[in-house]
Amino acid sequence: MSPTNIRSDHQQKNPSNRSGNSSAKTSRSKVGVIRFPGTNCDRDVFEALEMVGLNPEWLWHLDRFEAKKYAALILPGGFSFGDYLRAGALASRSPVMDSVREAAQYGMPILGICNGFQILCESHLLPGALVKNASLRFQDQWVNLRLVNSHRSFGATLQPGASLALPIAHGEGRFYTPLDELKRLWDAQQIWFTYSENPNGSLQDIAGVMNKEKNVVALMPHPERAMQAWMGSEDGRIIFETLLG
Amino acid sequence: MSEFKIGVRVMPREVILDTQGRAVEKLLKQKQIEVGHCRVGRFVELDFNEASQDMALSKAKLIAETVLHNPLIETFELIPMSVTGR
Numbered sequence: 001m002s003p004t005n006i007r008s009d010h011q012q013k014n015p016s017n018r019s020g021n022s023s024a025k026t027s028r029s030k031v032g033v034i035r036f037p038g039t040n041c042d043r044d045v046f047e048a049l050e051m052v053g054l055n056p057e058w059l060w061h062l063d064r065f066e067a068k069k070y071a072a073l074i075l076p077g078g079f080s081f082g083d084y085l086r087a088g089a090l091a092s093r094s095p096v097m098d099s100v101r102e103a104a105q106y107g108m109p110i111l112g113i114c115n116g117f118q119i120l121c122e123s124h125l126l127p128g129a130l131v132k133n134a135s136l137r138f139q140d141q142w143v144n145l146r147l148v149n150s151h152r153s154f155g156a157t158l159q160p161g162a163s164l165a166l167p168i169a170h171g172e173g174r175f176y177t178p179l180d181e182l183k184r185l186w187d188a189q190q191i192w193f194t195y196s197e198n199p200n201g202s203l204q205d206i207a208g209v210m211n212k213e214k215n216v217v218a219l220m221p222h223p224e225r226a227m228q229a230w231m232g233s234e235d236g237r238i239i240f241e242t243l244l245g
Numbered sequence: 246m247s248e249f250k251i252g253v254r255v256m257p258r259e260v261i262l263d264t265q266g267r268a269v270e271k272l273l274k275q276k277q278i279e280v281g282h283c284r285v286g287r288f289v290e291l292d293f294n295e296a297s298q299d300m301a302l303s304k305a306k307l308i309a310e311t312v313l314h315n316p317l318i319e320t321f322e323l324i325p326m327s328v329t330g331r
Contacts, residue, residue: 085287086315093312122315129317132264176261176318201262 029055029244032070034100034116036061036091040078041113041224048224049074052241061094067103072153072243075100077114077169077222087130087172088118097123104216109153109243112218114170117208125216126209127185128177130170134201138171142232143221144196145207149189151217156242164235166221168199173220175202175209188212193219249293249301252324255314256286289313290326298325 031049033056035042042058049056059065059073061080080091091097097119104110104125112120120126133139147155147162158164177185182203185191192208200220208219223236257263265285273280291308293301305323314321 085313086318089312089315129315131261131318134262134264136264136268174262178260178317 029053030070031056031243032059032065032073033057034059034061034073034075034096036080036094036119038079038081038083039076039115041076041115041222042078044222044224045074045076045113048227048236048240051227052237052244054240054243059096061091061096063096064099065096065103067099067106067108070103070108072109072111073100073103075110075112075116075119075218076224077116080115080119083115083118083172086118086122088115088120088122091115091119092122101125104211104213107213107215110216111154111239112216113222113224114168114173114220117218117220118172120216120218126211126218127181127190128175128206128209130172130220131174131176132172133170133174133199135199138169139173139199140167140169141199142167143199143207145193145219145221146196148191148194149210151192151210152214153243154217155239158238163196164193164221164223164226164238165233166223166226166236167232168221170200170220173200173202175206175220177203185209190214192217193221246294246296246330248327248329249295249298250326250328251291251293251301251305252326253289253291253305253309253313254286254322254324255289255309255319256284256321258318258320261318286319298328301325 031054033046046056118130121129145164147158147160150158190210192210194205195207198205210217223239226233226236263284266283270283291305293304295301302323309321
């Protein structure tokens with residue numbers, strides 16, 4: 001997809017909303033999907049949200065927005081600004097992230113997926129950093145996840161110990177944080193998911209974490225790529241469905 | 246006012262597995278070139294038009310601290326490179 005297309009989609013706001021009844025949906029179901037130059041899982045996330053009855057709306061990296069307009073925000077995966085300097089580093093300094101920070105303070109549920117996870121870490125909205133996979137390779141495969149601590153918005157009905165099959169696709173997914181901070185994250189119940197079999201060398205198999213306040217959350221695997229049986233798994237649906245409350 | 250060129254050398258922390266360094270080591274080994282250890286970082290050059298080198302260095306420090314490096318995984322070092330136009 002060319003940058004021109006991204007821009008024109010953004011201006012149309014809801015290009016793939018085929019339901020035609022978005023006006024009937026309230027702001028309770030409105031979810032902002034944030035796009036940066038290089039984001040490439042945006043349409044998948046947009047359609048996944050529509051599939052479960054939510055009302056997604058594009059947000060561009062130059063946008064600023066009022067937190068109360070949305071019930072939740074999602075930062076999809078892909079790349080951003082070529083991931084120059086470090087994955088997510090330049091995106092985390094974008095104008096839209098000022099509004100995301102305000103929304104986070106306001107307590108809004110915010111989900112980062114893959115590059116969105118990297119951006120949230122670089123924004124200091126989540127602890128830790130994501131560095132190159134121990135394998136030195138980009139890894140694209142299915143993984144099994146184990147839920148460690150439930151999140152109150154995304155996948156809220158999942159109980160600790162629950163297992164999900166989701167795909168990963170990343171070169172920089174190895175979660176790192178100093179060991180004392182890691183212990184603090186476990187103690188404060190900020191670990192969201194771990195891998196059953198560690199694919200990338202993540203410290204203590206960590207696949208997803210949340211912030212101290214538990215409203216900002218992220219994972220490296222892609223729930224939007226596991227929405228229907230023909231995709232290989234439907235386990236991703238629950239992450240989005242529970243936003244309906 | 247003078248033109249100050251400040252270099253910022255950013256290196257992965259020792260505790261971080263330096264995957265790029267390992268990849269380069271592997272290649273050198275394949276080519277039978279002897280090397281003990283290889284680490285890969287990045288070097289950024291910043292140009293400032295300032296009254297003094299100290300002012301240029303303090304701006305470079307701010308940029309390095311807030312954008313060019315992530316203190317969790319990297320360290321940085323400022324390297325004054327050249328002064329012109331005084």
